Amino acid sequence: MHRIFRSSAIAAVAAAALLTTGCSAGSGGDSGPVELSYWAWAPNLEQVVEIWNEQNPDIQVTVNKQDGGDPAITKLLTAIKAGSGAPDMIQAEYQKIATLVGSDALADLSDQGAGDLEDVFSEGDWDQVTLGGDAIYAIPQDTAPMMFFYRADILDSLGLTAPTTWEEYAELARAVHTANPDQLLGTFSANDAGWFTGLAQQADAEWWGIDGEAWTVGVDEEPTQKVAEYWGGLVEEGVIGNQPMYTPEWNAGLNDGSQVGWLSAVWAPGVLSGNAPDTAGLWEAAPMPQWDADEPATGNWGGSTTAVTTQSEHPEEAMEFITWLNTDPEAVTALADVSGVYPAAQEAAAEALTTAPEFFSNQTDFYDVVAEVAETANPFTYGPNVNVAYSAYNDEFAKAADAKTQAAFIEAVTQMQKITIDDLKSAGFTVKE
Amino acid sequence: MSRSALEAPSSDPTIAASASAPAPTPTSRSLLGRPKASPLSTTILILGAVYCLFPVLWVVMAASKDGGELFSTFTLAPSGNFFNNIVELSQYRGGLYWRWMLNTALYAGVGALASTWVSAIAGYVLAKFTFPGKSTVFTVLLMGVLVPGVILAIPQYFLMAQIGLTNTYWSVLLPQIISPYGIYLSRIYAAGSVPTEVIEAARTEGAREFSIFNRVALPMMGPGLVTIFLFQFVAIWNNFMLPYIMLGDDKLFPITVGLSGLLNQGASVPSMYTLVIMGALLSIIPLIAMFLLLQRFWKVDLAAGAVKA
Numbered sequence: 001m002h003r004i005f006r007s008s009a010i011a012a013v014a015a016a017a018l019l020t021t022g023c024s025a026g027s028g029g030d031s032g033p034v035e036l037s038y039w040a041w042a043p044n045l046e047q048v049v050e051i052w053n054e055q056n057p058d059i060q061v062t063v064n065k066q067d068g069g070d071p072a073i074t075k076l077l078t079a080i081k082a083g084s085g086a087p088d089m090i091q092a093e094y095q096k097i098a099t100l101v102g103s104d105a106l107a108d109l110s111d112q113g114a115g116d117l118e119d120v121f122s123e124g125d126w127d128q129v130t131l132g133g134d135a136i137y138a139i140p141q142d143t144a145p146m147m148f149f150y151r152a153d154i155l156d157s158l159g160l161t162a163p164t165t166w167e168e169y170a171e172l173a174r175a176v177h178t179a180n181p182d183q184l185l186g187t188f189s190a191n192d193a194g195w196f197t198g199l200a201q202q203a204d205a206e207w208w209g210i211d212g213e214a215w216t217v218g219v220d221e222e223p224t225q226k227v228a229e230y231w232g233g234l235v236e237e238g239v240i241g242n243q244p245m246y247t248p249e250w251n252a253g254l255n256d257g258s259q260v261g262w263l264s265a266v267w268a269p270g271v272l273s274g275n276a277p278d279t280a281g282l283w284e285a286a287p288m289p290q291w292d293a294d295e296p297a298t299g300n301w302g303g304s305t306t307a308v309t310t311q312s313e314h315p316e317e318a319m320e321f322i323t324w325l326n327t328d329p330e331a332v333t334a335l336a337d338v339s340g341v342y343p344a345a346q347e348a349a350a351e352a353l354t355t356a357p358e359f360f361s362n363q364t365d366f367y368d369v370v371a372e373v374a375e376t377a378n379p380f381t382y383g384p385n386v387n388v389a390y391s392a393y394n395d396e397f398a399k400a401a402d403a404k405t406q407a408a409f410i411e412a413v414t415q416m417q418k419i420t421i422d423d424l425k426s427a428g429f430t431v432k433e
Numbered sequence: 434m435s436r437s438a439l440e441a442p443s444s445d446p447t448i449a450a451s452a453s454a455p456a457p458t459p460t461s462r463s464l465l466g467r468p469k470a471s472p473l474s475t476t477i478l479i480l481g482a483v484y485c486l487f488p489v490l491w492v493v494m495a496a497s498k499d500g501g502e503l504f505s506t507f508t509l510a511p512s513g514n515f516f517n518n519i520v521e522l523s524q525y526r527g528g529l530y531w532r533w534m535l536n537t538a539l540y541a542g543v544g545a546l547a548s549t550w551v552s553a554i555a556g557y558v559l560a561k562f563t564f565p566g567k568s569t570v571f572t573v574l575l576m577g578v579l580v581p582g583v584i585l586a587i588p589q590y591f592l593m594a595q596i597g598l599t600n601t602y603w604s605v606l607l608p609q610i611i612s613p614y615g616i617y618l619s620r621i622y623a624a625g626s627v628p629t630e631v632i633e634a635a636r637t638e639g640a641r642e643f644s645i646f647n648r649v650a651l652p653m654m655g656p657g658l659v660t661i662f663l664f665q666f667v668a669i670w671n672n673f674m675l676p677y678i679m680l681g682d683d684k685l686f687p688i689t690v691g692l693s694g695l696l697n698q699g700a701s702v703p704s705m706y707t708l709v710i711m712g713a714l715l716s717i718i719p720l721i722a723m724f725l726l727l728q729r730f731w732k733v734d735l736a737a738g739a740v741k742a
Contacts, residue, residue: 037681037682039681041694041697041698041702042702043698043702046526062682064681064682064683065526065683065694066681066683066694067693067694067697067698068697068698068702069697071677071697075678075681078587078590078678079594079599079681081591082590082591082594082595082599083594083595084594084597084599085590085594085599085600085681087681246704248504251503251504252504252505254504255501255504255505256505267702270702270703271702271703273703274500274702274703274704274705275500275504275703276501276504277499277500277501278501278505340702
């Protein structure tokens with residue numbers, strides 16, 4: 001019996017030893033290279049990082065792939081609260097920065113000379129990583145100006161052209177739906193708050209703002225009301241769908257041509273080629289329909305930054321790496337080619353992206369259109385409770401899309417405003433109304 | 434296979450019940466004694482089997498399609514990309530999927546073994562010893578059964594962070610070793626299958642308590658422990674929340690967390706539906722194999738419970 005016990009004890013110790021060696025990959029000690037961990041979700045990013053690791057034996061970066069967007073941020077916030085477990089660097093979307101700063105999760109990079117990078121990026125992108133102050137909380141990685149993607153073959157066969165204004169878009173939606181009741185020019189997606197935010201941004205909305213020491217919330221104001229009224233009208237008319245995007249039905253619609261257009265962002269080719277590979281060469285991209293054709297504008301849907309966390313023990317090395325990743329021509333080219341994002345570093349991106357994505361091989365000037373559109377992005381400030389505003393969008397607009405009335409869409413905007421303000425106040429922020 | 438088993442109850446209803454779904458089995462059990470099955474209950478059982486097996490069929494069919502076919506062809510029509518999908522899944526980031534499979538096997542295998550042993554000894558002590566505070570301990574345990582593991586994940590994360598164990602194998606293994614339900618079951622099995630006389634006899638012979646447990650009680654509780662092992666194995670295999678919160682390094686992920694990452698790549702990247710479906714299909718194979726292997730013990734155990742409970 002003693003023997004049995006002893007052998008099982010030995011097995012347990014052996015297992016423990018195995019486990020410990022298996023997971024001892026922490027940050028490096030005094031000797032050897034500095035090891036940095038990087039939570040990110042951009043596809044194939046580890047291949048871009050591989051280039052860095054080969055050139056910089058002293059600073060080795062490990063990419064830990066995370067669930068995209070919200071989940072990685074939630075995990076990071078949990079680790080920050082717990083006091084350990086956060087990575088050195090994280091891929092954070094623009095709209096998450098204020099939230100992360102509010103939880104003291106991001107290191108200020110202005111001490112590391114990040115200010116020198118200001119000219120590399122567009123003013124709009126840079127504003128979002130500084131939150132309009134002196135501190136610099138992240139370096140822009142990719143940007144995602146919104147554009148209009150449409151099935152050129154279907155519009156051609158109907159003798160129709162891409163719209164340049166929202167008025168034309170509405171007429172086109174009616175024409176497409178009348179010609180074939182199974183076809184819709186697009187859908188109003190109550191699931192994608194980022195999409196609607198982009199549309200509001202295009203209309204010059206300012207959802208959050210800073211007034212002295214107080215936050216202001218401007219969801220329920222003219223620009224957003226205008227956008228909601230417009231889409232509510234089209235949905236009530238039945239010429240635009242009311243089902244969310246990214247559902248199996250929506251994917252099927254992309255394949256069989258019942259979704260004729262998609263208001264999306266520069267990354268759309270990747271999604272289209274993944275979900276509807278057989279429609280390659282049938283789509284074309286155009287700038288967004290405009291509210292005022294004389295002053296073209298667009299919004300962003302997506303886009304992200306690289307930030308250094310407050311738990312990092314090597315902020316200098318981390319800064320060195322993310323500067324390389326987001327500004328070095330070789331890295332930016334790799335970001336565009338391998339990872340498939342539209343890099344935020346303007347000049348390097350223009351040089352890297354010359355040939356259209358394979359899915360859009362029919363449109364050789366694809367990236368010229370993108371570059372032209374990218375310059376027109378409206379400035380937009382995100383507040384510290386974007387998650388609350390977004391989930392309010394999901395809840396309220398789901399009801400509105402279900403009700404299919406214009407009035408319900410306008411009411412949803414009012415509710416979003418109320419929920420966002422209430423949450424800011426209950427979180428202890430000063431809100432100016 | 435399960436469907437035919439249900440149609441002809443005499444063959445063996447417990448196989449079907451345990452392999453296809455964790456549904457309670459009293460209906461099929463009661464048929465054992467009666468050779469003539471009523472058409473009504475047979476119909477109900479067939480409907481139940483179809484209900485349980487349809488999603489599995491869906492997964493098998495969907496696993497044979499490529500990205501375009503998935504959304505454009507008839508749901509139950511198979512296609513020829515089955516092996517392509519396996520190859521693609523195996524090639525994803527240098528075979529990371531198989532690493533996840535091994536991780537899952539480690540979490541579930543080691544975790545369930547350790548949990549079973551801890552449950553066995555705790556249940557045995559609760560059933561066969563009297564000590565002050567015993568009923569309090571048992572009441573607390575019973576309350577523990579009612580607390581879903583999911584809501585403990587965040588507090589457990591904070592505890593693990595304090596001792597610096599987050600993002601390690603330990604952070605997923607340790608919290609799953611204690612299973613109140615397992616201890617509760619084990620107490621019942623120990624009370625029912627280990628006669629106090631045997632323990633007293635062993636004591637008279639001069640055996641020490643620990644060896645009485647290991648050499649006398651443990652073998653007698655064997656069939657019950659297989660049940661606890663299976664419960665824990667399946668629970669850990671399918672667990673999502675705990676590893677999801679604990680782990681940041683994707684090389685430590687179990688399959689559940691890994692597959693979720695393939696689906697949630699952010700709005701700008703297409704979900705890898707075909708890989709996820711194939712991955713889900715492959716991930717249930719070890720579970721099915723486990724049930725088939727341990728079925729014999731499982732049956733014995735159900736019978737034991739029926740007589741002694």
